[in-house]
Amino acid sequence: MTRLLLLDCDSTLSAIEGIDEMARLAGPQVFAAVEAMTREAMEGRVPIGEVMPRRLALIRPGRAIVAAVGQLYIDNIEPDAACAIDAARNAGWTPVIVSGGFADAIRPLAARLGIERIEAIGLRFDEHGQYAGFEADHPAARNGGKAEIATRLRAEFEAERVVMVGDGVSDLETADVVDRFVGFGRYTVRARVRAAANRFLYSLSELPAALDW
Numbered sequence: 001m002t003r004l005l006l007l008d009c010d011s012t013l014s015a016i017e018g019i020d021e022m023a024r025l026a027g028p029q030v031f032a033a034v035e036a037m038t039r040e041a042m043e044g045r046v047p048i049g050e051v052m053p054r055r056l057a058l059i060r061p062g063r064a065i066v067a068a069v070g071q072l073y074i075d076n077i078e079p080d081a082a083c084a085i086d087a088a089r090n091a092g093w094t095p096v097i098v099s100g101g102f103a104d105a106i107r108p109l110a111a112r113l114g115i116e117r118i119e120a121i122g123l124r125f126d127e128h129g130q131y132a133g134f135e136a137d138h139p140a141a142r143n144g145g146k147a148e149i150a151t152r153l154r155a156e157f158e159a160e161r162v163v164m165v166g167d168g169v170s171d172l173e174t175a176d177v178v179d180r181f182v183g184f185g186r187y188t189v190r191a192r193v194r195a196a197a198n199r200f201l202y203s204l205s206e207l208p209a210a211l212d213w
Helices: 019-024 028-042 049-060 062-075 079-091 104-112 145-156 191-196 206-212
Strands: 003-009 093-102 117-121 121-127 132-134 162-168 179-183 200-202
Touching: 003 079, 019 049, 019 062, 019 132, 019 162, 028 049, 028 079, 028 121, 028 145, 049 121, 049 132, 049 191, 062 104, 079 104, 093 104, 104 117, 117 121, 121 191, 145 162, 179 191, 179 206, 200 206
Parallel strands: 003 093, 003 162, 093 117, 162 179, 179 200
Antiparallel strands: 121 132
């Protein structure tokens, strides 16, 4: 029986919000504007598809910023993530990162956790490593996109069970297409997510028990 464990990245596998850290590296004014937009999107008050191009137009993250944020993901890894994912894998679950963040920045963290598959937004760079756009048509760049990804992955893996773990409203949008939605609140508790989740965790050490049913 194939079982898929879909994991958000930002504020779940790592304490940071990657796009906010990219903005911080771009300067205090950019950071303040982007942080506010991120919070509104994660709480479901503004569509993700609306804020994504606006945030990136302000930050314009080149390869150097992306690499720095990749290291920050590792430096701020959720303390119980590695053990929880190993336990899930040993119990027959296949972990996949499903994120509205950026694949280039997430890849080092995924490698650290032994996760081979990442579903996240691609960035484009010019020959000098400067920002040249993003994968605007990726499902994770819009509301409802994570549900589309979860549905596609279920079919691809012929999975009999699919669980999504995450902290945000975009993660919660998968609830109707997965078998169990597990909310996460170690770093940020969103009332809407906590109220609707099948299970709500404050540490990934609790994850193996949430997968046992």
